[in-house]
Amino acid sequence: MRTKQVLNGLSPYVPGKTIEEVKEAYGLEKITKLASNENPFGFSDRVKEGLQQSIEHLEIYPDGYSRELRNVLSSRLDVHEKQLIFGNGSDEIMQIICRAYLEPGTNTVMATPTFPQYRHNALIEGAEVREVPLVDGTHDLQEMLNQVDELTRVVWICNPNNPTGTMINQHQFNDFMAKCPEDVLVVMDEAYVEYVTDIDFPDALADLSKYPNMIITRTFSKAYGLAALRIGYGIASEALIASLEPAREPFNTNALAQKAAIYALEDDAFIEKTNTRTKHTKDKLVAFCKEKGLDYYPSETNFLLVHLPVTGDEMTEYLLQNGFIVRSGEALGIPNSIRLTIGSEEQMDEIMAIMNNKLVESKQV
Numbered sequence: 041m042r043t044k045q046v047l048n049g050l051s052p053y054v055p056g057k058t059i060e061e062v063k064e065a066y067g068l069e070k071i072t073k074l075a076s077n078e079n080p081f082g083f084s085d086r087v088k089e090g091l092q093q094s095i096e097h098l099e100i101y102p103d104g105y106s107r108e109l110r111n112v113l114s115s116r117l118d119v120h121e122k123q124l125i126f127g128n129g130s131d132e133i134m135q136i137i138c139r140a141y142l143e144p145g146t147n148t149v150m151a152t153p154t155f156p157q158y159r160h161n162a163l164i165e166g167a168e169v170r171e172v173p174l175v176d177g178t179h180d181l182q183e184m185l186n187q188v189d190e191l192t193r194v195v196w197i198c199n200p201n202n203p204t205g206t207m208i209n210q211h212q213f214n215d216f217m218a219k220c221p222e223d224v225l226v227v228m229d230e231a232y233v234e235y236v237t238d239i240d241f242p243d244a245l246a247d248l249s250k251y252p253n254m255i256i257t258r259t260f261s262k263a264y265g266l267a268a269l270r271i272g273y274g275i276a277s278e279a280l281i282a283s284l285e286p287a288r289e290p291f292n293t294n295a296l297a298q299k300a301a302i303y304a305l306e307d308d309a310f311i312e313k314t315n316t317r318t319k320h321t322k323d324k325l326v327a328f329c330k331e332k333g334l335d336y337y338p339s340e341t342n343f344l345l346v347h348l349p350v351t352g353d354e355m356t357e358y359l360l361q362n363g364f365i366v367r368s369g370e371a372l373g374i375p376n377s378i379r380l381t382i383g384s385e386e387q388m389d390e391i392m393a394i395m396n397n398k399l400v401e402s403k404q405v
């Protein structure tokens with residue numbers, strides 16, 4: 041048997057270690073995972089109660105058009121129903137975009153490091169991937185524009201960017217969109233938009249009508265805490281959404297996920313509470329970094345990329361031994377750093393104390 045040639049050079053996604061794996065390997069009782077930017081406060085009670093009543097008719101296919109959720113979300117976002125597309129996580133929206141727009145002979149432009157699924161899916165479609173290094177942890181939009189040519193089909197902007205947490209502002213966004221050719225699809229990945237507090241964050245949604253070549257992707261996996269259910273969505277002009285629909289599987293989002301998303305949207309207080317607590321704890325972590333002289337990227341998300349005087353792998357291993365799973369910067373393409381999800385205050389107090397021990401220890405050698 042022979043796969044597509046490009047697959048020989050691609051590795052499957054390696055998920056962070058699971059809590060069970062770490063417990064076993066390190067003989068620990070309690071493990072805290074701060075590696076995947078999940079919500080440490082769980083998800084809304086409204087979802088929990090609602091879902092229990094929704095477990096019926098599992099023998100019936102889900103609504104392939106997600107009508108109910110589409111209704112709720114379109115009025116909430118003040119867009120037409122035909123301006124939405126739903127995916128099995130926003131990951132799937134990215135896959136659909138690549139399937140619909142990329143093929144051998146085309147190219148796609150993105151930052152590096154950024155969310156890895158853009159590159160992965162683009163390569164599977166046989167497109168050339170043009171990666172533009174971040175500058176100070178932020179998209180180098182001018183250089184990204186320089187990389188765009190007549191064979192460019194898609195440009196990816198992760199805003200705020202994962203793994204750095206930084207954002208592009210309204211002015212940079214306006215400028216980029218004005219200069220980007222209108223026949224190039226621009227993906228604004230707003231997976232962390234619910235966490236953003238900077239008033240200079242671009243309101244891409246408000247500008248949607250100006251840019252028929254832009255799609256905004258969002259997800260219920262992060263602030264809404266529904267990562268297990270896999271549901272995300274894209275917002276764009278009707279024509280752009282219509283261009284993607286043939287590349288979408290008919291029943292790609294499941295019935296329970298559609299219900300859960302509706303319930304989640306009924307509980308704004310949960311998002312507010314998540315935000316207040318995240319901000320408070322992030323401020324504490326930032327203060328810790330300042331005190332210890334550790335550089336970090338200013339983050340508009342629920343994670344922080346912290347630079348270290350030791351390798352990311354070394355710190356990650358030390359934290360594992362002490363019951364915390366984080367993401368090593370080496371794995372993310374930013375050596376000598378770690379990416380920490382902002383956990384509960386208690387979790388962060390604990391991890392800061394452990395990091396401090398490692399920092400003190402490393403100074404003594």
Ligand SMILES: *Cc1c(COP(=O)(O)O)cnc(C)c1O
Pocket residue numbers: 077128129130131132155198201202229231258259260261262267270271272
């Ligand atoms: C987590 C994440 C996603 C994927 O979210 P799903 O909806 O769970 O697939 C997309 N983009 C970025 C930048 C993320 O960090």
